[in-house]
Amino acid sequence: MNALTATDAGLVGCTRCGLVWHQDESHCGRCGAHLHVVNSHGLQAVWAWWIAGLVFYIPANLLPMLVTTTLGHAQKNTIVGGAIELWKHHNYGVALIVFGASIMIPIGKFIAVAYLAITVGNENRRGGAPHLHMLEVVEFIGRWSMIDVFVVAILSALVQLGFVASIHPGPAAASFALSVAFTMLSAQSFDPRLIWRGINREKR
Amino acid sequence: MTGPVFQQDQDLSGLIACPRCDVLHRAEELADGQRARCARCGTVLMWPREGAFLHVVAFSFTGMILMIGAIFFPFLEIAARGLSHKSSIFGVAMAFSDGFLAPLAFAVLTMIVALPIFRFAALIYTLWPLANGRPAYRHAATAFRLVQELQPWAMAEIFIIGTAVALVKIGGLATVSLGPAFWAFCVLIIVIALKNSFVSDWTIWKAIGQK
Numbered sequence: 001m002n003a004l005t006a007t008d009a010g011l012v013g014c015t016r017c018g019l020v021w022h023q024d025e026s027h028c029g030r031c032g033a034h035l036h037v038v039n040s041h042g043l044q045a046v047w048a049w050w051i052a053g054l055v056f057y058i059p060a061n062l063l064p065m066l067v068t069t070t071l072g073h074a075q076k077n078t079i080v081g082g083a084i085e086l087w088k089h090h091n092y093g094v095a096l097i098v099f100g101a102s103i104m105i106p107i108g109k110f111i112a113v114a115y116l117a118i119t120v121g122n123e124n125r126r127g128g129a130p131h132l133h134m135l136e137v138v139e140f141i142g143r144w145s146m147i148d149v150f151v152v153a154i155l156s157a158l159v160q161l162g163f164v165a166s167i168h169p170g171p172a173a174a175s176f177a178l179s180v181a182f183t184m185l186s187a188q189s190f191d192p193r194l195i196w197r198g199i200n201r202e203k204r
Numbered sequence: 205m206t207g208p209v210f211q212q213d214q215d216l217s218g219l220i221a222c223p224r225c226d227v228l229h230r231a232e233e234l235a236d237g238q239r240a241r242c243a244r245c246g247t248v249l250m251w252p253r254e255g256a257f258l259h260v261v262a263f264s265f266t267g268m269i270l271m272i273g274a275i276f277f278p279f280l281e282i283a284a285r286g287l288s289h290k291s292s293i294f295g296v297a298m299a300f301s302d303g304f305l306a307p308l309a310f311a312v313l314t315m316i317v318a319l320p321i322f323r324f325a326a327l328i329y330t331l332w333p334l335a336n337g338r339p340a341y342r343h344a345a346t347a348f349r350l351v352q353e354l355q356p357w358a359m360a361e362i363f364i365i366g367t368a369v370a371l372v373k374i375g376g377l378a379t380v381s382l383g384p385a386f387w388a389f390c391v392l393i394i395v396i397a398l399k400n401s402f403v404s405d406w407t408i409w410k411a412i413g414q415k
Contacts, residue, residue: 003244004228006221011228013221016349017409018249020219020228030413032345038226070377086373094372097365132224132245143356146315150359150366153312154280155373156299157291158380164285165377169300174308181311184356193226196244 007197012037015191038193046117049186050110056179057106064170066152072163076170079103079148102148102176105141109183112138113190120194128195135195138187145180149173220249253404257335257411263399264324264331270392271321271360277384280367284378293317293385319358320396326351327399334411344412352405361393 006013012023016033028035036042064076077085079102086095112134119131152173159167220229222242229249234240240250274293281290293316300309326347333341367386374380 005226006219006228007226009228011216011219011221013223013226013228015223016352018220018223018406019409019413020216020221022216030345031349031409033349089376091372091375094369097369128225129245132247139356143359144362144365146359147362147366147369149308149312150296150316150363151370151373153296153299154291154367154370157296158280158282158289158370159374159377160289161282161284161287161378164287168302169305169308171305173300174305177308177311188356192224192245196225 005193005197007038007193015193036191038191038197040120040194042189042191042194043117043120045189046113046186049182049189050113050117053179053182053186054110056175056182057110060172060176060179063172063175065148065172065176066155067168067170068159068165069167070165078172079176082148098148098151101145105145106179106183109138109142109145109187113183113186116190116195128192131195132192135187135190135192142180142184142187145183146177149177149180222247222249250406251404253402253407256402256404256407257331259402260399261328261331261335263395263402264327267392267395267399268321268324268328270388270395271317271324274385274388274392275317277388279383279385279389280371281381281383282374282378283381290383293389315357315359316363319354320360320392323351323354323358327403330408330412334408339414340412348408348412360389360396364389364393 006020010023011020012025012035013020014028014031014033014035017028017031019028019030021028021035023037025035027033061079063078065079065082066077068075068077079098083095083099083102086098116131116135152169155167156169159165218231220231221227222229222245224247225242225245227242227244229240229243231250232240234250234252236252236254238252239248241247242249277292278290279293279296281288294313297309297313297316300306300312329341330344330348330351333339333344367389371380
């Protein structure tokens with residue numbers, strides 16, 4: 001579809017409230033958001049947050065998330081270990097929630113954001129609706145990964161029964177929280193207008 | 205295609221650029237409940253919801269009261285072998301307060317308590333004068349922009365699902381009793397969902413823009 005965009009018309013649209021301004025304006029006169037023309041500089045931010053997220057995702061999976069002490073016996077669980085533990089205790093539904101939120105969603109997000117950022121340059125396809133849809137799914141679902149951090153917080157706050165049982169958070173909690181936050185920022189920095197515009201055509 | 209050249213002094217107020225794909229549209233008056241979608245990517249551009257400001261204010265007040273209650277009442281309590289331990293919402297965040305995890309305690313408190321409260325307060329500040337037919341207060345645009353920008357970071361509903369997962373994990377280990385703060389939080393996420401169904405960003409921005 002050959003639609004007239006604000007950029008084609010020499011204007012700039014506010015990505016926050018939708019109003020249209022001349023390109024020499026720097027801020028939206030209604031909502032005050034920073035106005036920026038579509039360009040690929042934003043992709044650098046996408047990749048920077050993406051790499052930061054990936055860097056923190058590695059220790060998040062290798063280090064213990066939970067340290068459970070029952071009757072003097074300490075047991076360290078990683079993220080995957082926690083999900084397997086639930087599965088072994090026949091809590092299949094919850095095991096799947098934990099596995100989905102802490103492993104499938106983060107990995108899916110890394111792949112999806114990287115795919116979106118890489119394909120921006122190759123504007124050979126018709127319409128970007130599936131790509132926009134993918135970005136919206138990533139934006140919507142990405143924050144749910146934080147669920148595991150909250151589970152660790154609740155368990156550690158609650159299970160403090162001295163010698164009988166106590167749970168403490170492991171260092172993976174912090175790196176996992178950072179990883180989730182960085183990938184959220186990565187997805188947020190992706191300008192969906194690039195899906196249609198592409199790097200090569202941005203000057204036109 | 206070559207677009208028409210817009211003069212420097214031309215009025216642009218009747219135009220909308222799709223925030224997602226940049227296509228220009230000419231805004232028309234819509235009846236209440238109608239939706240206008242972007243012709244290319246299908247993003248909802250206009251969704252008039254006149255007269256809903258007071259609903260949003262009411263739900264925001266309700267949400268704030270529930271959240272304040274949730275902070276001060278007990279959240280969960282466990283008991284096993286004659287021992288018991290209870291925790292408030294504050295205590296949940298403070299689980300991370302040891303050593304280098306301390307910033308995480310602050311982050312958790314921000315995500316589950318501070319940001320939801322801030323968003324309620326900013327919504328009330330923005331919409332209270334508008335609901336009464338008066339012009340928006342100063343900085344209402346900044347307040348509502350923050351409401352939108354901070355939305356992904358307010359995680360009250362994720363927290364309550366996290367609580368459910370934690371309860372299952374504890375299940376075999378000890379008996380858990382749910383405190384008033386737990387129920388307040390459950391009602392809170394319903395209130396948030398109801399409030400969201402009455403918020404039309406487009407209508408609110410339009411009302412803020414009318415000086």
